[in-house]
Amino acid sequence: MSLHVNFAANGKELGDAYQAVLSASDPTNWLLYSYEKGSNDLRVQGTGDGGLEELYDEFSDGKIQYAYARVIDPNTELPKFVFIAWCGSGVPESRKGFFNSHVIQVSDFFKTYHVQINARDEADVEPELIMKRVAESSGAKYSVHKEQSRPQPAVTPVGSVYKKTEIPNIAAMQRESMKKDGPPARVGTNYQPVHTAPKPLAGRWNPGTQDDSGAANVRAERERAEREARDREQEQAQRNAAADQERLQREEAEQRAIAEQQAEQARLQQEQEEAQRRAAEAEREAVAAQREADEQQQREAEAAAAQAKAEATEAEEERRRQQAKVEAAREEDQRRQTEEAERRHKEEEAARRMEEERRQREEEKQAALQGQLDQTADRAVHSAQHAAGVAMADSETAGTHGQSAVVLFGYTAAESNEMTLLEGEIVVQIDQVDEGWWFGVSEDGRKQGLFPSNYVQLIEEEEPQSSAAAASTAPAPSAQQEQQQQQEQPVTEDVGHSAIALYDYQAGEDNEISFKENDRIIHIEFVSDDWWQGVAPDGKTVGLFPANYVELQR
The missing domain is CATH 3.40.20.10 (Severin)
Incomplete structure (x- = not known):
């Protein structure tokens, strides 16, 4: 930027x-x-x-x-x-x-x-x-306070006392004086009488001769001319003084304007110098800021290098610690494998013992079944007759009940429109509404609903025969058939504590068992609060499983 x-x-x-x-x-x-x-x-x-x-x-x-x-x-x-x-x-x-x-x-x-x-x-x-x-x-600081300027009186022209004086005409003045003296006296004879009467005294003022009167007039005119000259000089002096005053005022105004202009120029010069000084100072500050930024960047680079070195050292130490942990984990794993091998050996021994016990129980049950076969041999004829009646009843109900099936695995209904199945019960009136789900009614008619089709097996029914033919041709069941029928009948087996799986579980270790939802685990032993041991749904595998994945059957 x-x-x-x-x-x-x-x-x-x-x-x-x-x-x-x-x-x-x-x-x-x-x-x-x-x-x-x-x-x-x-x-x-x-x-x-x-x-x-x-x-x-x-x-x-x-x-x-x-x-x-x-x-x-x-x-x-x-x-x-x-x-x-x-x-x-x-x-x-x-x-x-x-x-x-x-x-x-x-x-x-x-x-x-x-x-x-x-x-x-x-x-x-x-x-x-x-x-x-x-x-x-x-x-113009004198007008800062908004004072109205006082009007200057108008300069009026100075009045003059000068009056034009005519130059005196001496000849005309003399002629005028001669006219006033009257006509000349008459010339008389040479003889003149002598009058002894005294003459009247002459007046105090004697106009004198013609020459004295003219000189007086000349002197008066001269004095008047001098007086008028002095008046003219005084008037001229006043005019000169007024002009000088006006000139001084103009010069003073010009000097004041020049002074103001010089002051303004000085102020502008000062502001310009101040601006230049500030610019230079700003430039110095910018250079100093740039230098400081460079130094800061160098310090940050050095700090980053030092931090990188410290991180490398820490990483090396961490690697060594991890290596030590790996060695310790390897030793711990070997120890655990040894313990696991010993535990699996013990579990295999326990499984063999359980299998031996189960085999013994099977032999005991077979012996009991053999005794029951002997007891039922006498009822062979009655059983044949009863079978014929049952066949006739089945032929009659086949038209009303539709297809029927036997439940292979127990199923708990998850929805309100589903039906709970019990292993071994009969479901009638089956309607195959979908490939994976069928609809049916229990044999006792108390419940109905949808159920998974892979949990049951359809019962195949033979062609109905007449009751007489069935009764005459039905052979008496042999001992082997009676034993087989007894084996097909559900036998209550001692499975110890059992539980139904609530969720799917995949074994994470060799000593654990896997199962799916609704699978049955039997012969459960409560080895701890969180982990139990039992036989898997395949009836062979024995192992541990989490207790919170199953529901114990009472």
Whole structure:
């Protein structure tokens, strides 16, 4: 997996969301990027038009996320863009090492933003704090508190006291003065009488001559011109002062703007240097993490080698222990075989003794049967007559009873529609409903139902003969026939304790017997609570069998 952020996997979605926030006509004013699970592929986690308050609820403690929002600067009422890099406190340490380098790559993707905020908890992304950072970034801190700007009084033009002064016309002034003096005096004779009367005193003011009046006017005009010149100079000085003040204000504003621009550039430079420093630090951390991973891998390899060596040593010891166990088991098996041979020898001796006892009992029973044959010889004629009557009765009942069979083996009904069979009893009215199952009725008529066909043998009946012919032709039974009839009759044999098998059992040892379900085991000896010894259903094999596989017959 690459260590860099992958913008290509979801490039179209990332670009569309970014352009939507940039567009003033689009209501979307924030977006949030996060990583695909287990990779560095960046994806759009969400967008919205609810502003910073809505964006605040989208940050998660266990994720690295990047937000981009459009806000309104409270100072300039212009849109500003905020880039937020979020690294939650629950992010694994292995992922935190890539955060600083990834922030630089994502900030390059967001080419236009005014404020960058690196956040690690919810206090860093409070909407009020973000708006404060936006307001400070504009540089106009005097308007942070929303004070209304005071209107500056309009600069009015400075009033002038200058009045245009006409240049005095000296000739015209002299002519005007001459008109006011009146006509000239009449010329008299050379003789003039002498008047002795005193002349009146002249006035205090004497207009004087024409030249004195003109000079005064010239002097007055000059003073007025000088006064007007001074007024013009004063007015010009005021205008110059106002212009200087305006120029100073412009220069001060320009210097302030330059200072703010320089401060912004310095801040951006500082942030860039800080980002570069963080990137370098992240790179160092990544290299250190890689080195640590390599060292950890080497340590794990060494530990695995040591463990493999220890396991090999343990395996060798285990092999030796197993070999010792095999030797011990072989010795134990030899000992067991010796004991088993001795036990089998004892069992064979016991079986031979039991067989000898059984043979003796058979001889005794044969002797008893011979005595019974002698006693029944006198009843031969009566038996012949009785046989003829029985044959006639059989011929009469054959039409009603159908086929009949004798039970060869006992059978216990397993279902409600089955019939229990007793060895030696007769089943009549047999209906061969299936190849393996027949239906019949007991001879006494008390029970009926299905039973397995291989547990019985059909009785073959001869053609019926007339009673007279049967009676006349029936020979008297000989002693040999009487003995055979006695042997065919069921004889109660002393089988000792017996049991019926509940389940199939296959012998697992040479000294055990095998049997199937419903087989009969006789001459049982209770050698232990769990294992008994008896004669198998074949009547020959003697051996052990599990006691819980049979049901003891009372």
